[in-house]
Amino acid sequence: MPNPSDDIGRRIAPHIDARWSDNFITELRLSGTGGTAIGAALAEAESHVAASGLTAQEVFGDPRAYAQALDPPASADQSPRAIAGSLWPVLVQLIGLWLALGGARGLGAGEPARFGLGLVVLIGLTATAPWTGTWCLRLFFDHPVRGFLVWWAAFLAVLLPEALIPLNLPAPAAVTAAVGAGALACGAVAAWRVGRHKPLEDPVSAPTGYAQSGAASHGRGFKLAPLAIPAAAAVLAPIIWLIA
Amino acid sequence: MDLEEWPTEWLRAALELAVLGAAAHGTTYGYELASRLAANGIGQIKGGTLYPLLGRLEREGLLDARWGPGDGGPGRKYYNLTPAGRDRLAALAEAWRRFSAHICELTERTPDNA
Numbered sequence: 001m002p003n004p005s006d007d008i009g010r011r012i013a014p015h016i017d018a019r020w021s022d023n024f025i026t027e028l029r030l031s032g033t034g035g036t037a038i039g040a041a042l043a044e045a046e047s048h049v050a051a052s053g054l055t056a057q058e059v060f061g062d063p064r065a066y067a068q069a070l071d072p073p074a075s076a077d078q079s080p081r082a083i084a085g086s087l088w089p090v091l092v093q094l095i096g097l098w099l100a101l102g103g104a105r106g107l108g109a110g111e112p113a114r115f116g117l118g119l120v121v122l123i124g125l126t127a128t129a130p131w132t133g134t135w136c137l138r139l140f141f142d143h144p145v146r147g148f149l150v151w152w153a154a155f156l157a158v159l160l161p162e163a164l165i166p167l168n169l170p171a172p173a174a175v176t177a178a179v180g181a182g183a184l185a186c187g188a189v190a191a192w193r194v195g196r197h198k199p200l201e202d203p204v205s206a207p208t209g210y211a212q213s214g215a216a217s218h219g220r221g222f223k224l225a226p227l228a229i230p231a232a233a234a235v236l237a238p239i240i241w242l243i244a
Numbered sequence: 245m246d247l248e249e250w251p252t253e254w255l256r257a258a259l260e261l262a263v264l265g266a267a268a269h270g271t272t273y274g275y276e277l278a279s280r281l282a283a284n285g286i287g288q289i290k291g292g293t294l295y296p297l298l299g300r301l302e303r304e305g306l307l308d309a310r311w312g313p314g315d316g317g318p319g320r321k322y323y324n325l326t327p328a329g330r331d332r333l334a335a336l337a338e339a340w341r342r343f344s345a346h347i348c349e350l351t352e353r354t355p356d357n358a
Contacts, residue, residue, distance in 0.1 A: 040311075040321070043311075043319065043321070044274060044295060044321050045291070045295075047273065047274065047275065047314060047319065047320045047321065048274050048275045048278075048291050048295075050314075051275040051314075052275055059290065059291040059292070060290070060291045060292045060295075061290065061292045065292070066291075066292045066295075066296075069292060069293075069296040070295065070296050070299055071296065071299070071300075072299065073303075206319075207311045207319070207321075208311060
């Protein structure tokens with residue numbers, strides 16, 4: 001989800017109403033505009049508003065219509081192909097999670113590995129996210145209630161099959177759990193390397209030469225993101241092992 | 245007719261020429277361009293109309309843009325007409341003169357005015 005409430009938005013455009021700039025930034029994000037181009041568009045709007053003494057709404061009208069009218073070129077870094085290139089370690093980690101939990105369930109029950117179908121759905125949803133993500137975000141932005149319903153439908157599509165539809169594959173539980181743990185580790189390392197060289201985040205940044213310069217920095221949360229799925233596995237696997 | 249009430253269709257057709265003409269007076273920025281257009285009788289052009297046009301002219305290489313400091317405020321995006329922009333301005337201005345001459349001729353020689 002784009003984060004229009006970045007401090008950098010306020011720093012670039014202190015004279016512009018926060019709600020207007022949030023909607024403006026979000027619309028540009030959903031159009032695939034890069035952080036640098038968004039910062040430049042916001043800075044130019046700020047420059048006009050500061051000079052005229054009028055509000056952004058008075059000068060530019062509806063922020064979303066204005067963002068669409070600007071029609072800035074889409075950033076190559078925001079294309080589905082580029083996002084998919086940054087997302088594959090997450091897929092590896094999810095497959096690792098699926099294997100680790102299936103192995104833990106089998107180990108707990110003293111049987112071969114037993115998998116849930118829900119994580120397979122989640123892996124499928126994640127794999128298609130680069131192409132469907134923008135549609136989902138726009139749905140949330142345009143129709144929050146419908147977006148909320150779609151989110152719940154996706155949540156249930158993962159949760160219910162995971163709980164109710166077991167997949168019995170003839171795989172040794174210990175080996176499955178070990179392969180899963182390996183995939184989780186490899187995925188975490190890959191996510192860290194990909195994030196370091198080609199971060200998925202593209203923070204809004206002020207143009208060079210603009211007084212209120214600076215760019216949103218990646219917080220600790222972003223740096224720890226590669227460990228989120230392994231951490232979930234570390235919590236869930238013992239629980240599943242105990243209750244299996 | 246009130247200068248600020250030109251038919252929208254006229255403004256839409258002539259705005260590129262007007263903006264190129266206003267930019268030909270030297271380095272300028274969005275707010276100043278809008279003020280120049282207003283001072284020359286074109287009317288108050290909304291930012292929602294002006295800036296998308298400036299962006300298109302920049303992408304087409306007719307305007308050159310760079311960021312610089314403003315007067316006591318935040319930075320500004322300054323625009324300059326490029327050589328291609330000057331050529332485009334000259335061509336459009338000549339076409340506009342011929343077009344408006346035809347319109348004038350047509351409307352001034354009506355049977356009522358003859």
